[in-house]
Amino acid sequence: MPPSTTVSVLVPAAGQGTRLGRGPKAFVRVGGRTLLEWVLEAFAWADEVRVALPPEAEPPAAPANVRFLEGGEERQESVARLLQGARGDVVLVHDAARPFVVPAVVDRLLQAVAAGGAAVPVVPVPDTLIEPEEGRYGPALDRGRYALVQTPQAFFRELLAEAHQLARARGLLATDEAQLVRALGYPVELVPGDRRMFKVTFPEDLALAEALARTWDRRPV
Template sequence: MPPFATVSVLVPAAGQGTRLGRGPKAFVRVGGRTLLEWVLAAFAWADEVRVALPPGVPPPPAAANVRFVPGGAERQESVARLLEGAGGDVVLVHDAARPFVVPAVVDRLLAAVAGSGAAVPVVPLPDTLIEPEEGRYGPALDRSRYALVQTPQAFFREVLAEAHQLARAEGRTATDEAQLVRALGYPVELVPGDRRMFKVTFPEDLALAEALARVWEERPE
């Protein structure tokens, strides 16, 4: 990152955690801390951290660089609200459901975004990938052609703002910000992610998260 750049971290944390079944996901506890607390600790270095909370949920205690805003009905709306007040030259958009942030991945993202303006972490698919056919085993796909996308995702703030503006004008939604930026015709660079940065989505993910929390270090390699 250039020494003059400032970084805003945007954390959409307004999800209700329907698939997990434990209430608002950001406040589910793992290793003695909520998922949101894990994330805030990981980005304590940032110039600012902006968090979108579920409606009616009071802001928890947080550091001076953390700001809370009401979240939207969908993730994309929450990110747009967070982006409106962000002051960083670069924004990192990170899922509150990914409690374990590997610093080396963030370093790779910041180095990449400084040159490209948009970068996301990915990991390869480890399993056989098929297209099911009416509940039966279908054609196998070439898994080497695909990758799993993680967060945080890094963008020049102006680029992401333009992407959200275009999406609103066209009534288009996406499951992550990289799709919106790509729709501008803007290239999004890929950097190696880390499987420890998995997303807590299903009940069985909590067991994995609890196990990882027991051995997690402040600065994992």
């Protein structure tokens, strides 16, 4: 990526964490820090970080490159609000529920987005994958044909803005930005992700996050 390229990080953190059951997920603590604090530390190098919080949330103390906005009811709406006013040539959209960001993955994303305009990290599906049938074991799927998508996801800012504009016009609702960019007919490159960048979703994920937090500062890059 050219040295002059600027990067905005967009963090939708307005979710209520219903499946986790601990209140707004961004403020759940792991290893002595909130999930959001882990994310802000990971992206301290960015030109700007824009965070969407729940309407009732009090913005925490943060570095000068961080700005807080009120999020929407859906993740997609929060990202659209964050995108308005973002200044970076490239935007990274990252889930606040993924506290552990591996620098090597971010480097791969930035290289890929510079070449193609859109890139996301993925990891292979490790388990047997089935399609359940009325609560019973169903047909096994070829797990080699599938991948698990992670964040951050990287895009040229103008490309992502166009994708959100199309989504509003067509009433499209997606669970990540790559789906919206793909709806434009624009290719999204895949780069190798990292299993340490898992999403804290269920209560048992907190135990894994606590264990990883204890050794994270000694992680390999």
